[in-house]
Amino acid sequence: MKKLYLIGNWKMNPATQEEAQKLASDISRGIKKLKDKNVEVVVCPPFTYLSVVKGQMSKVAKSQAISMGAQDMYFEEFGAYTGEISPSMLRNAGVKYVIVGHSERRGFLGETNEMINKKLHTAIKYKIVPIFAIGESKKDGEGSIQEIRTQLSDGLKNLKSSEVKKIIFVYEHVWAISGGDKTHKSASPNDVLGMRIFIKKILANLYNRRLAESVPIIYGGSSNASNVEGFIRQAEMDGALVGGASLDAEEFLKMVEVLAK
Ligand code: PGA
Numbered sequence: 264m265k266k267l268y269l270i271g272n273w274k275m276n277p278a279t280q281e282e283a284q285k286l287a288s289d290i291s292r293g294i295k296k297l298k299d300k301n302v303e304v305v306v307c308p309p310f311t312y313l314s315v316v317k318g319q320m321s322k323v324a325k326s327q328a329i330s331m332g333a334q335d336m337y338f339e340e341f342g343a344y345t346g347e348i349s350p351s352m353l354r355n356a357g358v359k360y361v362i363v364g365h366s367e368r369r370g371f372l373g374e375t376n377e378m379i380n381k382k383l384h385t386a387i388k389y390k391i392v393p394i395f396a397i398g399e400s401k402k403d404g405e406g407s408i409q410e411i412r413t414q415l416s417d418g419l420k421n422l423k424s425s426e427v428k429k430i431i432f433v434y435e436h437v438w439a440i441s442g443g444d445k446t447h448k449s450a451s452p453n454d455v456l457g458m459r460i461f462i463k464k465i466l467a468n469l470y471n472r473r474l475a476e477s478v479p480i481i482y483g484g485s486s487n488a489s490n491v492e493g494f495i496r497q498a499e500m501d502g503a504l505v506g507g508a509s510l511d512a513e514e515f516l517k518m519v520e521v522l523a524k
Contacts, residue, residue, distance in 0.1 A: 264301045265301070265501065266301055266302075266303065266479070266501070267301055267302045267303070267495065267501055267502040267522045268302070268303050268305065268431060268479060268481050268501060268502030268503075269302055269303070269304050269305070269502055269503055269505065269515075269518055269519055269522055270304075270305040270306075270307065270332065270360070270362075270394060270431075270433075270481065270502065270503070270504045270505065271290075271304075271305065271306045271307060271505050271509025271510075271515055272307050272334060272362060272365070272483075272504055272505065272506050272509060273286075273306070273307060273308045273309060273312075273334075273509060273510060274309075274334070274367070274443075274506055275309060276309075276443075276510050277510065280311070280312060280315055283308055283309075283312035283315055283316065284312075284315045284316075284318075284319060286510065286512055287306065287308070287312075287315065287316040287318075287319035287320065288319045288322075289512035289513075289516075290304070290306060290319075290329075290512050290515060290516065291319045291320050291322055291323045291329065293512065293516035293519070294323055294328075294329045294516075294519065295322075295323055297519060297520075297523060300328055301522075301523065302328060302502075302519055302522045302523050303328040303329075303330065303502075304328060304329045304330070304519055305329075305330050305331070305332045305359075305360050305394075306320070306329070306330075306331055306332065306509070307331070307332035307333060307334050307360070307362055308331075308334075309334065310333065310334075310348055313331065313333070313353075313356040313357065313358065314356060316331055317331055317356065317357040330359040330360060331356075331357055331358055331359060331360070332358060332359065332360030332361060332362060332394065333348070333353050333356075333358045333360070333361045333362070333391075334361075334362050334365070335348070335361070335362060335363070335365070335368060336348060336349070336350055336353055336361045336363070336382060336385070336386060336391070337349055337350075337382075337385075338378065338381035338382045338384070338385045339385075340385065340389075350385050350386060350388070350389035350391055351389065353389075353391060354389055354390075354391060358391060359391065359392060360391065360392045360393075360394055360431070361382075361386050361391045361392070361393055361394065362394045362396060362433075362504075363379055363382045363383055363386060363393045363394065363395050363396065364376075364379040364382070364395055364396045364397065364414070364418060365396045366396060366398050366400070366435060366437045366440065367440075369400070370400065370437075376413065376414055376417035376418050377417065379395075379414075379417075379418045380417060380418050380419070380420050380421075380422075383395060383418060383419070383422060383430070384421070384422065387422070387426045387429055387430075392429060392430070392431060393429070393430050393431070394430075394431045394433055394481075394504065395418065395430050395431070395432050395433065396433040396434075396435060396483065396504070397411055397414040397415060397418070397432065397433070397434055397435075397462075398411070398414075398433075398434055398435035398436060398437045398483075398484075399411055399436070399437060400437055401437070401438070402438060408461070411458075411461070411462070411465070412465055415462070415465050415466070415469065416465075416469060419469060424470045424471065424474050427466075427470060427474060427478065428474060428477065428478060430478060431478075431479045431480075431481060431501075431502075432462065432478060432479065432480040432481070433480070433481050433482070433483050433504045434455070434458050434459065434462060434480060434481075434482060434483070435482070435483035435484045435504070436449075436450045436454065436455075436458075436484050437484075438484075439484030439485050440483065440484050440485065440506065441484075441485040441506060441507045442506075442507075443506070443507045443510075444507065445487070445507060445508075447485045447507075448485065449484055449485035449486060449490055450484060451493075452493035452494055452497035452498040453497070453498070455482050455494055455498035455500060456497065456498040456499060459480055459498060459499060459500060462480055463475040463476065463480070466478065479501035479502065480500060480501055481500055481501050481502040481503055481504055482494045482498065482500040482502075482503050482504070483503065483504035483505070483506070485507070486503040486504075486505050486508065486518070487505070487507075487508040487514060487518070488508065488514050488517035488518050488521060491503050491518050491521050491522065492521050495521070495522060502522065503518070503522075505518065
């Protein structure tokens with residue numbers, strides 16, 4: 264059975280540590296009941312909540328697939344970088360995964376493909392699994408295709424195939440990201456499948472077909488308990504990166520159930 268990932272990206276939520284603790288506790292309790300092990304659940308809270316989330320997750324048995332991720336990380340290993348967080352700090356906090364290149368960081372904070380490439384190198388060096396996000400910034404036919412090609416080739420620069428195999432790729436139609444709005448329209452499974460095939464082709468050109476076939480590609484952008492099945496079964500994605508719906512434990516756990524079917 265193929266392994267699937269359900270990754271909750273809490274973004275800049277919730278507002279208080281108590282709420283973060285409750286959310287992590289509700290999710291952990293729900294996961295405890297899960298028998299199926301083909302789904303790896305990852306929760307990516309803001310940095311200030313890592314330790315409370317870790318505390319809640321430690322109540323779940325080790326055999327249960329729930330892990331913690333960070334939403335970002337700096338590419339330098341140590342030094343005078345005000346406001347940044349290092350890979351060893353994250354490792355020390357119990358982080359196993361890190362989101363790199365999220366469209367909100369590319370768009371609002373000016374992260375470039377070059378910075379993202381450095382982050383991927385550093386994460387892999389520190390054995391933190393990168394969740395590498397790509398997606399076109401606007402609907403622009405050939406322009407969108409070119410943008411994704413560049414995000415992949417520049418983002419993966421000088422990474423060996425043995426390193427790229429450690430990455431989880433996330434494709435997001437950037438216009439489908441909800442910003443927390445539950446009524447936001449997502450993409451159709453057909454659109455998503457088309458992009459999956461296209462990304463695999465680029466990876467086959469950059470590396471080889473075997474690598475392209477083996478790396479997980481998950482989908483982000485307004486996924487929820489009602490539409491995630493289409494992304495997994497019809498679009499053949501290897502899971503989902505979930506923003507808004509990951510802040511509602513019940514909805515998020517329903518998504519885990521759909522994937523575990
Ligand atoms: P969304 O966010 O599920 O709220 O659209 C997804 C993401 O940006 O990670």
